[in-house]
Amino acid sequence: MANVESVTQATFSEEVLKSEKKVVVDFWAPWCGPCRYVAPEVEKLARRHPDIKVVKLNVDEAPLIANSYGIMGIPTIGLFAGGNMVARVVGAMPVEQIEQQLGLPPGDETVDSTGDAEKEKGATQANG
Numbered sequence: 830m831a832n833v834e835s836v837t838q839a840t841f842s843e844e845v846l847k848s849e850k851k852v853v854v855d856f857w858a859p860w861c862g863p864c865r866y867v868a869p870e871v872e873k874l875a876r877r878h879p880d881i882k883v884v885k886l887n888v889d890e891a892p893l894i895a896n897s898y899g900i901m902g903i904p905t906i907g908l909f910a911g912g913n914m915v916a917r918v919v920g921a922m923p924v925e926q927i928e929q930q931l932g933l934p935p936g937d938e939t940v941d942s943t944g945d946a947e948k949e950k951g952a953t954q955a956n957g
Contacts, residue, residue: 833875836884838891846912848882853931855885856895856905863921864904871906873924877936906931 833855836844845852855871857864868885875883888895888903898907898914908916908931918930928935 833872833883833885836886838894841886841891841894844882844884845909848909850880850882852882852884852909853878854907854909855883856888856898856900856903856907857885858887858889858903860889861903867904867906867921867927870922870924870927874927874936877924877928878933881933908932 834844836854845854853871853874855864855867857868871883871885875881886894888900902919904921905917905919906927907914916931918927922930925935927933
């Protein structure tokens, strides 16, 4: 299963802005119905793109960060590269639309969280 870690106001700079990898941030809140709908799609995104770090940020607990990026509605999913938000999508939608609107290539659902699809495929064939 994909690992979508939570970041906080205290860890955002280190985990997102200073990351060597591209980072997708799911700006969400526990009371937000559409956020609950999009959460599994964000997990799929993490599985489909093991080369991209995927995290979530609770906007109620980090209002300064949400305000600094102009987050007016949630869910908002932002793509960060080189310390800057380079793309964003607002609203709940399937992973394919999230990828398209963030400018990401279509991901591979067969890749596990370590990116080791061939190993899994070989193990399945050996056991089958």
